[in-house]
Amino acid sequence: MEATDLQAFRADLRAWLEENCPQEMRDGRNDEASICWGGKNWNFASEAQRIWLERCVTKGYTVPTWPVEYGGAGLNREQEKIFHEEMRRLNARYPLQSFGIWMLGPALLHFGTHEQKLHYLPPIARGEIRWCQGYSEPGAGSDLASLQTRCEDKGDHWLVNGQKIWTSYADKADWIFALVRTDREAPKHKGISFVLIDMQSEGVSTRPIRLISGVSPFCETFFDNVKVPKDQVVGEVNRGWDVAKYLLTHEREMISAAGGTMGSGRALGAVLAESETGLTDPILRADAMRAEIDGLAIGLTLERYKDQAEAGQGAGDASAMLKYMGTELNKRKLELVMAAGGSDALAWEDGRAPNWLRTKANSIEGGTSEVMLSIIAKRVLGLPG
Amino acid sequence: MRDAGKTYDPELWKSMVDMGWAGILVPESAGGSDMGHAAACVLAEEMGKTLAASPFLSTAVIAATALRQVTDQRASEALARIASGDATYALAVDESAKFDPAKTRMEARAEGNGFRLSGQKKFVADGGNADRLLVLARTGEDLTLFDLPADREGISRDGKEMIDSRDSADIRFNDVAATGDEVLGQVGEAMAVLRPALEAGQAALAAEMTGLAAGALGTTIEYLKERKQFGVPIGAFQALQHRAAHLWCECEVTASAILHAGRMLDNDPENATLAVSLAKARASDTAQRAVQEGVQMHGGIGMTDAFDMGFYMKRARVAAEWLGDYGYHANIVAQSRGF
Ligand SMILES: Cc1cc2nc3c(=O)[nH]c(=O)nc-3n(C[C@H](O)[C@H](O)[C@H](O)COP(=O)(O)OP(=O)(O)OC[C@H]3O[C@@H](n4cnc5c(N)ncnc54)[C@H](O)[C@@H]3O)c2cc1C
Ligand SMILES: Cc1cc2nc3c(=O)[nH]c(=O)nc-3n(C[C@H](O)[C@H](O)[C@H](O)COP(=O)(O)OP(=O)(O)OC[C@H]3O[C@@H](n4cnc5c(N)ncnc54)[C@H](O)[C@@H]3O)c2cc1C
Numbered sequence: 001m002e003a004t005d006l007q008a009f010r011a012d013l014r015a016w017l018e019e020n021c022p023q024e025m026r027d028g029r030n031d032e033a034s035i036c037w038g039g040k041n042w043n044f045a046s047e048a049q050r051i052w053l054e055r056c057v058t059k060g061y062t063v064p065t066w067p068v069e070y071g072g073a074g075l076n077r078e079q080e081k082i083f084h085e086e087m088r089r090l091n092a093r094y095p096l097q098s099f100g101i102w103m104l105g106p107a108l109l110h111f112g113t114h115e116q117k118l119h120y121l122p123p124i125a126r127g128e129i130r131w132c133q134g135y136s137e138p139g140a141g142s143d144l145a146s147l148q149t150r151c152e153d154k155g156d157h158w159l160v161n162g163q164k165i166w167t168s169y170a171d172k173a174d175w176i177f178a179l180v181r182t183d184r185e186a187p188k189h190k191g192i193s194f195v196l197i198d199m200q201s202e203g204v205s206t207r208p209i210r211l212i213s214g215v216s217p218f219c220e221t222f223f224d225n226v227k228v229p230k231d232q233v234v235g236e237v238n239r240g241w242d243v244a245k246y247l248l249t250h251e252r253e254m255i256s257a258a259g260g261t262m263g264s265g266r267a268l269g270a271v272l273a274e275s276e277t278g279l280t281d282p283i284l285r286a287d288a289m290r291a292e293i294d295g296l297a298i299g300l301t302l303e304r305y306k307d308q309a310e311a312g313q314g315a316g317d318a319s320a321m322l323k324y325m326g327t328e329l330n331k332r333k334l335e336l337v338m339a340a341g342g343s344d345a346l347a348w349e350d351g352r353a354p355n356w357l358r359t360k361a362n363s364i365e366g367g368t369s370e371v372m373l374s375i376i377a378k379r380v381l382g383l384p385g
Numbered sequence: 386m387r388d389a390g391k392t393y394d395p396e397l398w399k400s401m402v403d404m405g406w407a408g409i410l411v412p413e414s415a416g417g418s419d420m421g422h423a424a425a426c427v428l429a430e431e432m433g434k435t436l437a438a439s440p441f442l443s444t445a446v447i448a449a450t451a452l453r454q455v456t457d458q459r460a461s462e463a464l465a466r467i468a469s470g471d472a473t474y475a476l477a478v479d480e481s482a483k484f485d486p487a488k489t490r491m492e493a494r495a496e497g498n499g500f501r502l503s504g505q506k507k508f509v510a511d512g513g514n515a516d517r518l519l520v521l522a523r524t525g526e527d528l529t530l531f532d533l534p535a536d537r538e539g540i541s542r543d544g545k546e547m548i549d550s551r552d553s554a555d556i557r558f559n560d561v562a563a564t565g566d567e568v569l570g571q572v573g574e575a576m577a578v579l580r581p582a583l584e585a586g587q588a589a590l591a592a593e594m595t596g597l598a599a600g601a602l603g604t605t606i607e608y609l610k611e612r613k614q615f616g617v618p619i620g621a622f623q624a625l626q627h628r629a630a631h632l633w634c635e636c637e638v639t640a641s642a643i644l645h646a647g648r649m650l651d652n653d654p655e656n657a658t659l660a661v662s663l664a665k666a667r668a669s670d671t672a673q674r675a676v677q678e679g680v681q682m683h684g685g686i687g688m689t690d691a692f693d694m695g696f697y698m699k700r701a702r703v704a705a706e707w708l709g710d711y712g713y714h715a716n717i718v719a720q721s722r723g724f
Binding site: 304 | 606609610617618620621622623625626627629630631633634637638639640641642644645663666667715716718719722723724
């Protein structure tokens with residue numbers, strides 16, 4: 001794209017954001033209490049949050065890189081960078097976040113039929129349907145492919161029976177994308193399908209599980225003779241593992257993005273300096289400097305991989321690296337936040353402790369750090385075993 | 386080469402000159418190829434991987450960048466001599482065990498139209514063999530950079546045997562005469578010339594260390610596939626797989642910082658300080674981790690003098706110190722990130 005076109009794009013975008021982003025949405029907050037997740041049952045935290053979403057939807061800015069016909073703004077990589085820069089310049093909150101945007105959307109764009117894309121993507125972009133992810137089972141965590149939830153072909157529909165666990169926000173979601181076993185005889189990776197299920201279907205139930213961080217965003221999810229229409233399988237039947245893996249690379253990049261900070265987010269030093277004692281402790285300061293350096297470099301790596309992907313140099317296994325490095329860093333950062341906060345940070349009402357505790361899941365969810373390292377050892381380094 | 390008692394191989398440097406590497410940052414008008422810092426970093430990275438000892442960094446990167454900040458006839462002739470391989474340079478800044486140009490004490494006393502330099506420099510990389518020296522000295526309150534022939538009367542060089550077997554010298558200046566023409570840039574404004582030169586050198590040195598880390602990692606991965614214990618290749622043990630995988634991650638992340646530093650120096654040199662210090666800090670850390678892990682995963686053979694891993698380790702240690710260590714650059718990053 002011509003530099004002048006990009007400049008014009010930036011100027012238009014900047015003017016639009018200045019005009020349309022409500023003041024209350026310019027605090028850059030990204031904690032659980034400020035995120036807009038959308039969905040049928042969504043209660044907007046404020047009028048500003050509602051207006052901001054509504055305005056962004058009209059421009060496709062909830063999913064800026066998706067094609068316009070599916071509710072996006074059709075931005076290319078360079079425009080996308082500018083979009084994020086301009087959002088950061090205003091310190092604007094993202095208008096909508098969801099598993100639909102991060103995970104299902106990319107998978108549907110890659111594997112879905114045109115009908116499926118038209119049917120499922122625009123409601124995600126508009127924040128009307130909220131999705132959850134049904135991968136893990138009590139017996140299938142790191143060894144995800146050993147999952148047992150059964151899905152039988154009943155001629156005019158599928159019949160699903162089984163249990164999922166650790167399903168984030170299953171109690172608040174409208175739909176679930178789930179991995180199910182459609183062939184019990186085939187080798188474990190070859191008998192899995194990727195299905196879309198309405199959580200309102202008869203036979204679906206959820207039971208919340210409380211997290212160490214105090215809140216309860218994840219659940220057990222049960223399927224008891226749930227009927228699913230035939231056209232709700234994404235990709236080929238028994239080839240769901242391909243879809244699952246593709247989606248996981250997006251999930252991992254999303255989780256790792258929390259760690260990198262080149263030019264984005266706030267410098268760790270500034271965050272820590274706000275605590276009562278600031279950065280006066282030399283050990284805390286040194287640790288924070290290291291974390292800042294690593295965070296900047298990981299952020300640059302995220303950008304480098306995106307550029308490579310844009311140039312068609314697939315970096316599939318690279319997501320394992322970003323996931324591992326990003327989440328381990330994020331845990332370090334929140335340890336520093338707690339250390340800087342001292343006893344102030346220990347009271348629940350202070351708000352730092354839940355974030356700190358929540359980050360402990362980052363190196364588990366979406367594939368554990370150990371699993372990421374094993375993927376790299378085998379696929380990238382070609383080590384045996 | 387080390388065992389032949391040499392600190393660098395003039396033939397190797399000559400072949401680098403023939404390939405145009407000496408002129409990689411020299412303008413085309415002075416006979417260079419002017420390919421920019423990102424390209425210089427790519428070359429440095431290769432040299433790190435192969436442990437090639439040459440005055441590339443001191444001459445083709447640091448001195449060439451310094452000379453480019455000056456636009457007179459003398460500087461462009463000096464650049465031409467770099468590109469043609471007729472002159473090699475060394476940068477004489479350090480006076481104590483840690484890099485810190487601001488603490489320079491060496492004095493250049495004004496006398497007539499010229500100066501008299503007295504004092505001592507140490508850890509001058511490539512200083513034993515260089516034809517010319519860039520010397521940082523204090524003129525009153527401020528710092529001035531001089532470009533002097535290394536054989537000028539009053540200069541005595543004491544080559545040190547370094548752990549990495551490369552050229553490094555302590556240099557004594559005993560009332561050395563310098564003319565006003567030999568000031569690079571303006572009197573009292575060394576940093577205008579030196580800062581870009583240092584940043585170029587730091588980025589290229591970081592690139593060298595990244596190549597070195599990649600070399601150490603590659604050697605280790607090969608060994609993990611070859612060496613059998615307990616009836617299997619040791620690379621089948623998860624304890625080693627995870628160490629190697631973690632190291633690879635560190636190398637990937639550092640490579641991004643190097644790439645970014647090269648681009649910033651080419652596209653926005655006024656604002657490259659953060660990117661360069663980030664690269665040097667990360668590279669120092671990663672290279673040292675790579676060689677330590679490399680030795681550990683090789684077992685006993687990693688400790689033998691004839692084996693490459695030891696050379697990697699010693700070069701990593703020297704490169705980590707040169708032009709500012711981790712702490713020096715971490716502080717720069719911290720300052721520009723509001724700590
Ligand atoms: C907050 C949170 C939210 C989540 N949200 C969702 C969701 O929305 N949907 C969903 O489907 N899942 C979700 N998960 C589940 C998550 O994907 C799993 O927890 C994860 O895959 C690990 O599985 P597991 O818990 O069964 O642990 P296990 O697989 O039992 O692992 C236990 C330990 O053993 C290690 N280990 C296992 N295998 C190996 C091996 N081969 N080599 C070395 N070490 C190994 C692991 O690294 C870990 O340290 C969520 C988890 C958390 C914590
Ligand atoms: C300075 C020095 C002095 C020594 N002195 C003596 C001496 O006096 N007498 C003597 O008999 N020996 C001596 N040794 C030899 C020493 O005991 C061996 O080097 C050591 O046992 C390791 O064996 P190796 O070198 O064959 O490495 P390897 O066994 O080949 O190991 C290579 C790498 O693989 C790892 N590895 C191997 N097996 C496993 C596994 N199952 N799981 C996970 N990782 C594994 C190792 O930890 C190591 O990182 C000396 C060695 C050194 C370096």
